[in-house]
Amino acid sequence: MARAPRGRRFKRRVFSEVEDHLREGVWHEREGGVPALEAERRVIERFGSPRLVARRFAEDLTGGGARTAARAMLLAMFGVTVLRFLPSPALGELLGMPANGFFEPPGPGPDDVLPPHLRPAVDVAQFAFLATLAAGVFALWRVRRHGRSAGILRGQLPVVVSATVLAFAAFAISGVADTAFMFQRAEVVPGSPSTLVHAVFAAVRALITAAGGYFVVRAVVLRLRSLRRLRTN
Amino acid sequence: MKGEALKGHLDLLLLAAVRARPAHGYAIIENLRLRSGGNFELPEGTVYPALHRLERAGLLRSRWSEASGRRRRTYEVTEKGLTELRARERDWRGFSRAVEDVLEGAT
Numbered sequence: 001m002a003r004a005p006r007g008r009r010f011k012r013r014v015f016s017e018v019e020d021h022l023r024e025g026v027w028h029e030r031e032g033g034v035p036a037l038e039a040e041r042r043v044i045e046r047f048g049s050p051r052l053v054a055r056r057f058a059e060d061l062t063g064g065g066a067r068t069a070a071r072a073m074l075l076a077m078f079g080v081t082v083l084r085f086l087p088s089p090a091l092g093e094l095l096g097m098p099a100n101g102f103f104e105p106p107g108p109g110p111d112d113v114l115p116p117h118l119r120p121a122v123d124v125a126q127f128a129f130l131a132t133l134a135a136g137v138f139a140l141w142r143v144r145r146h147g148r149s150a151g152i153l154r155g156q157l158p159v160v161v162s163a164t165v166l167a168f169a170a171f172a173i174s175g176v177a178d179t180a181f182m183f184q185r186a187e188v189v190p191g192s193p194s195t196l197v198h199a200v201f202a203a204v205r206a207l208i209t210a211a212g213g214y215f216v217v218r219a220v221v222l223r224l225r226s227l228r229r230l231r232t233n
Numbered sequence: 234m235k236g237e238a239l240k241g242h243l244d245l246l247l248l249a250a251v252r253a254r255p256a257h258g259y260a261i262i263e264n265l266r267l268r269s270g271g272n273f274e275l276p277e278g279t280v281y282p283a284l285h286r287l288e289r290a291g292l293l294r295s296r297w298s299e300a301s302g303r304r305r306r307t308y309e310v311t312e313k314g315l316t317e318l319r320a321r322e323r324d325w326r327g328f329s330r331a332v333e334d335v336l337e338g339a340t
Contacts, residue, residue, distance in 0.1 A: 016304045017258055017281055023303060024259040025277075048276020056282040 014057075022047065243283050245325060246273070248292060248310055248318040255309035257300075258284060284308055292317050 022043055029039030047053075250256070250264045261284070262277050287293040292314035298305050310318065 013306070014281065017306050018278070020257065020300070020303050020305050021259045021277065021281075023301075024257075027301075046277050048278040050278070052276060053278035053282065056279050057285075 018047075242325070243275075243280075244287060244292075245318070245321045247280065247283055247287060248314055248321070251293065251308050251310050252315070252318060255307045257305045257307050261308065287314070 022040075025043035025046065026036070026039045029042055030036065034042065246265055247261060250261045250268070256264065258281055259277075262280055265273050284293065284295075288295055288308070291311060293308045294311050295306050295308045298307055
């Protein structure tokens with residue numbers, strides 16, 4: 001049971017249920033006049049191999065893990081995208097509002113102040129963003145098509161893991177950079193309400209970035225562990 | 234009927250076993266064994282992943298209770314579980330009737 005790929009609380013619950021099950025079984029056997037050792041042997045034999053039970057847990061949880069990872073990826077990316085492009089001149093024009101401290105405040109953007117040798121990093125970050133979005137959509141499509149038995153295929157796992165790690169790094173780097181420059185921009189219009197709005201946006205974006213990255217990395221790590229355990233069982 | 238053959242019908246059987254009254258894992262398995270006349274054989278431990286999966290799907294709910302000084306998890310069917318059970322029962326009865334018709338036609 002300790003090999004089942006879930007958290008501590010889940011494992012405690014499983015251990016409690018198994019203990020109750022085995023003790024109940026032994027009690028019934030003893031009520032039927034079976035000696036203690038023989039009762040325990042029969043109950044354990046009927047319960048089945050722990051490896052088999054752990055495998056069933058892993059099979060049932062894998063589909064759920066893939067769904068969680070895919071949803072976390074999509075939610076994180078959607079949230080970051082919305083926050084990234086919300087205070088944009090295009091939206092300001094759409095709403096008929098002039099460019100002011102809220103919509104594209106004056107001041108340099110990250111691309112303008114980054115050293116030239118770091119600008120390709122911005123392109124890589126954007127590519128990683130799209131790659132992980134594609135991986136997330138693909139994972140969700142596979143789970144919808146194959147149901148709970150769908151996991152991420154072993155051959156595809158390295159690709160998804162690489163894209164996920166890259167995207168997480170891209171989230172962290174671009175999120176920090178954008179937050180820093182957002183504050184810098186907001187300072188150009190001191191005292192304006194947009195300063196507070198930008199601060200809130202920055203905080204929420206950082207939170208979404210961290211939460212999305214955490215859930216994605218956690219799901220990938222749990223999946224890797226379950227694959228390793230299934231291979232060794 | 235052995236474990237692998239039962240696997241595809243386990244959800245239906247578990248929901249049916251819990252429908253009448255809430256029960257813990259051991260009681261559910263005993264219920265299945267008694268009602269099937271001993272025909273259903275499967276490793277008892279494999280029922281727990283299925284129960285957890287049904288709970289995650291919202292078809293069962295569970296709660297802790299105390300019994301003989303031990304913590305016991307008791308499961309009961311939800312409204313969604315009852316709806317799902319009725320649908321699967323209909324499907325199963327239709328399937329078994331069709332199989333019977335084919336077998337009768339073959340003899």
